[in-house]
Amino acid sequence: MLAIHAPDEGMSISVTERQDFQRCQRMWQFGSPNMLALEPKQVAPALYVGAGVHFGLAAQPAGYDPIEMARLWCDEQERKYAEAYKEWTGVSPSNAEWVEFQESRLLVIKLLTHYFEHYGPDPVKPYTFEAAEITFKCPIPGTNGFLVGTIDGILSRGQELWLKENKTYSQKPNEEDLQDDDQQLGYMWAARQLFGVTCVGILYDGLMKRVPQPPRVLKDGSVSVAVDQYTTPKLYRDTLAEQGLKPTDKPKGSTTFDTYQEFIDLLEQRMKQPVNNFFARFRFRRSAAEIDSFGEQLPILYDRMLYAKQNPETIIPNFRWEGCWDCNYRDLCRLTQRKEDVEYTMEQYYRSSPGYTTRWALEGDRLTLNGLDDLRTFYNNIKDEPYRALLGEGKEQTT
Numbered sequence: 001m002l003a004i005h006a007p008d009e010g011m012s013i014s015v016t017e018r019q020d021f022q023r024c025q026r027m028w029q030f031g032s033p034n035m036l037a038l039e040p041k042q043v044a045p046a047l048y049v050g051a052g053v054h055f056g057l058a059a060q061p062a063g064y065d066p067i068e069m070a071r072l073w074c075d076e077q078e079r080k081y082a083e084a085y086k087e088w089t090g091v092s093p094s095n096a097e098w099v100e101f102q103e104s105r106l107l108v109i110k111l112l113t114h115y116f117e118h119y120g121p122d123p124v125k126p127y128t129f130e131a132a133e134i135t136f137k138c139p140i141p142g143t144n145g146f147l148v149g150t151i152d153g154i155l156s157r158g159q160e161l162w163l164k165e166n167k168t169y170s171q172k173p174n175e176e177d178l179q180d181d182d183q184q185l186g187y188m189w190a191a192r193q194l195f196g197v198t199c200v201g202i203l204y205d206g207l208m209k210r211v212p213q214p215p216r217v218l219k220d221g222s223v224s225v226a227v228d229q230y231t232t233p234k235l236y237r238d239t240l241a242e243q244g245l246k247p248t249d250k251p252k253g254s255t256t257f258d259t260y261q262e263f264i265d266l267l268e269q270r271m272k273q274p275v276n277n278f279f280a281r282f283r284f285r286r287s288a289a290e291i292d293s294f295g296e297q298l299p300i301l302y303d304r305m306l307y308a309k310q311n312p313e314t315i316i317p318n319f320r321w322e323g324c325w326d327c328n329y330r331d332l333c334r335l336t337q338r339k340e341d342v343e344y345t346m347e348q349y350y351r352s353s354p355g356y357t358t359r360w361a362l363e364g365d366r367l368t369l370n371g372l373d374d375l376r377t378f379y380n381n382i383k384d385e386p387y388r389a390l391l392g393e394g395k396e397q398t399t
């Protein structure tokens with residue numbers, strides 16, 4: 001059948017959706033708000049961790065207590081989780097499922113608490129926050145479409161502006177790989193288009209989904225100096241005190257450390273590293289030419305996505321050699337490939353997502369800022385909205 005290219009009625013695509021399309025068109029077809037827009041009927045509680053941490057991190061530059069805001073956010077997600085679960089199953093979550101949700105909630109709070117203990121009340125120093133958590137809808141030149149997304153932060157240092165990217169992860173990131181990530185370029189391009197400012201690079205601010213644990217206490221009452229422990233200098237000192245030991249004491253049986261203080265010094269040196277057991281912070285520049293290339297290629301990719309939407313019979317899967325272990329639609333893809341009944345699985349385990357329902361704080365077809373002063377004014381006018389919604393109308397800031 002001859003494929004056609006109908007008129008462009010305009011799609012809103014996110015930076016992540018672009019990447020999904022390039023990775024596997026069938027995965028994009030199942031999940032994209034522009035296509036089937038499928039999502040699991042019940043989202044695993046663990047998936048809330050990243051969103052909760054993002055919310056707390058954005059609250060701090062807006063002038064709110066990040067821990068308190070994260071708690072309120074988790075309260076709201078708990079209510080939504082219970083409603084969605086009952087809608088799907090007809091009953092309330094079991095005790096075991098509530099435990100899983102509460103563990104995720106506790107992890108959010110502990111991650112944020114440790115973050116601010118580690119970096120302090122001014123966590124981006126020597127940078128200065130100019131804006132945080134800006135949702136945008138930016139016209140794609142030469143099309144009727146838009147690029148949408150959320151910029152985690154815009155920072156200044158001297159005369160330079162930097163884009164901040166917050167991430168939670170389970171496996172330590174590789175700095176070399178991050179420098180090839182065009183998701184960052186997408187946000188830098190949007191910032192230039194909408195804010196009238198050019199960011200010179202990225203401050204990657206990562207949090208491992210792991211919280212510090214007290215060091216192991218051995219049977220003889222001494223404290224372990226094994227280097228594989230996920231602990232901190234403070235926890236180690238506290239544990240020594242609890243065991244009636246001093247940093248100047250010698251660890252029993254150790255041939256590596258003459259005193260506990262030597263091990264504490266090692267822990268302190270580890271925590272000072274940009275990548276340690278709990279945090280990863282990288283800074284790297286992206287050139288204006290790279291941003292230009294992103295902008296030049298974006299309409300081309302948009303056109304290909306529009307063509308696939310209008311001609312879904314041309315969509316084919318991309319089975320990677322390393323497997324599709326991280327795809328949310330493997331079951332649907334297998335059924336489709338085997339020409340089996342995919343509709344039943346869709347109806348039983350998936351629902352239609354609401355799509356891009358965010359109220360875009362900055363829409364390029366309605367408003368474009370003209371430089372840093374405009375951005376500061378704009379951010380100051382909108383920064384309270386998500387937190388006042390949780391606190392209730394008329395309540396004051398918590399700082």
